[in-house]
Amino acid sequence: MRKILFLIFIPLLSCKSTDRSLLNEYKNYASHDIIVDSVKTFTYGLPFISPIETERKIQETRKYKRDSVYKKYGLYKQNQGCVIGDKKMDKAIKEYHRITDVYLVSRNGKGWKEKMEKELNVLSED
Numbered sequence: 001m002r003k004i005l006f007l008i009f010i011p012l013l014s015c016k017s018t019d020r021s022l023l024n025e026y027k028n029y030a031s032h033d034i035i036v037d038s039v040k041t042f043t044y045g046l047p048f049i050s051p052i053e054t055e056r057k058i059q060e061t062r063k064y065k066r067d068s069v070y071k072k073y074g075l076y077k078q079n080q081g082c083v084i085g086d087k088k089m090d091k092a093i094k095e096y097h098r099i100t101d102v103y104l105v106s107r108n109g110k111g112w113k114e115k116m117e118k119e120l121n122v123l124s125e126d
Contacts, residue, residue: 026092030099037107039100040078041070042093062123069119073108 033039070076080089104112 022088022092023095026096030096034103037074039075039104041075043077043079044084045082065123073112073116
């Protein structure tokens with residue numbers, strides 16, 4: 001009887017929900033990123049590209065400085081493209097942040113987000 005129940009139960013375990021697979025994928029990303037001390041902060045939409053060469057160089061310098069601040073706090077930006085309204089992705093990213101936020105507080109101390117924002121604001125004033 002146990003063997004029959006076991007044989008019935010195995011196919012049920014192998015059924016995957018696409019919601020769960022994306023969520024599990026982002027949970028795995030979060031765990032991996034914590035281990036390698038490089039947590040993502042997600043952005044959306046197309047990145048702005050300046051048509052003027054000198055402005056482009058200024059933008060590159062600012063981006064480098066912003067990225068340096070993010071790196072200092074163990075973050076790097078990853079653009080997700082135009083995925084507004086994708087509930088599965090939103091749920092997966094929220095779970096990613098839920099997992100990594102605890103790590104980032106232990107890594108950077110309480111109030112780290114505010115400190116980082118101040119540093120980024122100083123850069124934007126330049």
